Amino acid sequence: MSGFDVGARLKQLRVQRDLSQRELAKRAGVTNSTISLIEQNSVSPSVSSLKKILDALPVTISEFFAGEQLSREQVFYRASELTEIGDGILSWRLVGARRPNRRMSILHERYPPGADTGEDMLEHDGEEGGVIISGTIELTVGGDVQLLTAGDAYYFDSRLPHRFRNVSDSECVIVSANNPPSFSDGGNAQHHA
Structure with missing residues (x-):
């Protein structure tokens, strides 16, 4: 971390x-x-x-x-070089956080039992997808709720309200990507009225 x-x-x-x-x-x-x-x-x-x-x-x-400094265009990243952007409970480790002009986000995500992205559904521009590496995740997209397990995957329009919850008793690991490389360019406060 x-x-x-x-x-x-x-x-x-x-x-x-x-x-x-x-x-x-x-x-x-x-x-x-x-x-x-x-x-x-x-x-x-x-x-x-x-x-x-x-x-x-x-x-x-x-x-x-x-942060303030951007790195040179690094190609390879050791596990210790991934930037933690999680909330202290769930872990989202971002590949190439300081890469100049990055056009996508690749995340190594870990959800311990009970971890949740929050009752406020996430909504942002772009697309995202991922593959469940181990464990089980409950993914809500729009009105659809699915339990996904190792080997299952997802891909959706990020403007649809979405939420990730680990409702199992073991850790869930996901590798995901989204584009553009951020949740929002700001100004989306109306999603959290």
Whole structure:
């Protein structure tokens, strides 16, 4: 796991945009204390909460985790070089997070038992697909709910509301890709009314 400092990065972006914690919280539809606790690294935001906050800046997930520096065009990545962008419970490790002009996201995802992307369904531009490597995942896309197991796969339009939940008692591992390489280009707060 990378030692990425979510709190410091969020504070850096908020200050760069001359926003108070209160103003950012208002724009994102979360409480002031949520922003404060995340910036202090006292809590790890869920994927859906982080997405709401980044949409309010607006900053894409990939821009958030890329930080200030971009690397040369690296070809091979050791396991230790993948950037953790999960929420502290589920693990999403991004391949090539700092690659300049990256046009897709490839993720190595791990969902422990009970892990969930959140009750706020994810919605963003693009497409995504993946293959379940081990375990079982409950995937909701639009109104359709399916249990997928090792060897099963999915591919859908990411504008459809979707949610991943591990309802089993063992870890689920998925390798996935999405394009464009972010959840959102911002401005999608209406999805979380």
